[in-house]
Amino acid sequence: MIITVASGKGGTGKTTVATSLALSIAAEKPDSPPMFLDCDVEAPNAHLFLKPVFEQRREVGILMPQVDEARCTHCGKCAEVCQYHAIAVLGEKTLVFPQLCHGCGSCMAVCPEAAITEIPHNIGVVERGRTPQGIPFARGVLNVGEPMAVPIIRQLKTDAVPQPDQHVILDCPPGTSCPAVASIQGSDFLLLVTEPTPFGLHDLRLAVQVGRELGIPMGVIVSRDDGKGYSEVDDFCRAEQLPILLRIPFERVIAEGIAQGRTLVEIRPEYSRRLWDMFLSLETAGLHTSTKG
Numbered sequence: 001m002i003i004t005v006a007s008g009k010g011g012t013g014k015t016t017v018a019t020s021l022a023l024s025i026a027a028e029k030p031d032s033p034p035m036f037l038d039c040d041v042e043a044p045n046a047h048l049f050l051k052p053v054f055e056q057r058r059e060v061g062i063l064m065p066q067v068d069e070a071r072c073t074h075c076g077k078c079a080e081v082c083q084y085h086a087i088a089v090l091g092e093k094t095l096v097f098p099q100l101c102h103g104c105g106s107c108m109a110v111c112p113e114a115a116i117t118e119i120p121h122n123i124g125v126v127e128r129g130r131t132p133q134g135i136p137f138a139r140g141v142l143n144v145g146e147p148m149a150v151p152i153i154r155q156l157k158t159d160a161v162p163q164p165d166q167h168v169i170l171d172c173p174p175g176t177s178c179p180a181v182a183s184i185q186g187s188d189f190l191l192l193v194t195e196p197t198p199f200g201l202h203d204l205r206l207a208v209q210v211g212r213e214l215g216i217p218m219g220v221i222v223s224r225d226d227g228k229g230y231s232e233v234d235d236f237c238r239a240e241q242l243p244i245l246l247r248i249p250f251e252r253v254i255a256e257g258i259a260q261g262r263t264l265v266e267i268r269p270e271y272s273r274r275l276w277d278m279f280l281s282l283e284t285a286g287l288h289t290s291t292k293g
């Protein structure tokens with residue numbers, strides 16, 4: 001089963017849930033620990049909690065246009081077709097701006113002089129290793145200033161080949177834009193982490209829309225639940241028939257422990273059992289192991 005842990009906004013406790021869910025499954029199934037993929041390639045931080053030793057590193061690149069000035073007539077057709085304004089004709093010069101280019105190839109396709117070729121451009125890396133519990137761990141890291149997170153996420157997922165009965169926990173980028181959608185696609189279950197605040201509810205609504213569009217079953221974990229009566233998240237979940245699978249209280253000891261790089265199951269060991277029970281309830285609900293990605 002591929003479980004993607006996501007949230008409409010950052011800072012809700014998504015990585016806290018994802019890392020502890022992986023640890024709770026590994027504790028119950030030490031012979032077949034889950035695979036963990038950190039797809040939050042712009043700010044990966046799951047390694048701070050799971051502490052893998054990285055053994056492999058692979059560069060990820062896209063193809064970027066290169067202009068042969070000897071052939072270029074400066075007609076401007078490439079600049080007209082580029083919706084990202086990544087190529088421009090300035091007098092007798094045609095310039096490519098690598099930080100804006102999405103490598104779509106349109107400029108090369110329309111150039112009447114065949115003056116554009118494509119060259120590889122590195123945008124980041126995928127790193128693989130194993131945690132002390134034996135969890136196969138992989139993460140993508142986007143180079144600073146690069147705009148294209150999706151190719152790294154796709155490479156990370158393509159390289160991840162779980163064993164037939166091995167589960168996969170995927171830590172999704174926050175938000176609902178292309179990197180989040182690329183991460184969620186192919187999942188068997190979408191675990192949405194939210195907090196009981198108006199902001200949390202607003203972003204939960206957006207995340208649920210994405211899940212519905214992709215046709216993926218969903219459940220909700222309410223994090224930082226301070227019990228102060230903001231009931232709208234519960235009301236929304238009830239109306240949308242979204243099960244609230246777990247609540248994590250808003251406690252100083254949890255916040256301080258996480259700030260020190262400790263996992264939820266280290267700080268509050270009873271959550272290992274709770275997360276495992278939640279996982280079993282998803283399995284028995286009819287969600288089966290899948291290697292689609």
Ligand code: SF4
Nearest residue numbers: 072073075076078111
């Ligand atoms: S389309 Fe080709 S010939 Fe025209 S400006 Fe661009 S690179 Fe030069």
Ligand code: SF4
Nearest residue numbers: 082101102104105107
């Ligand atoms: S490859 Fe696409 S994004 Fe990059 S400069 Fe050409 S048209 Fe623009």
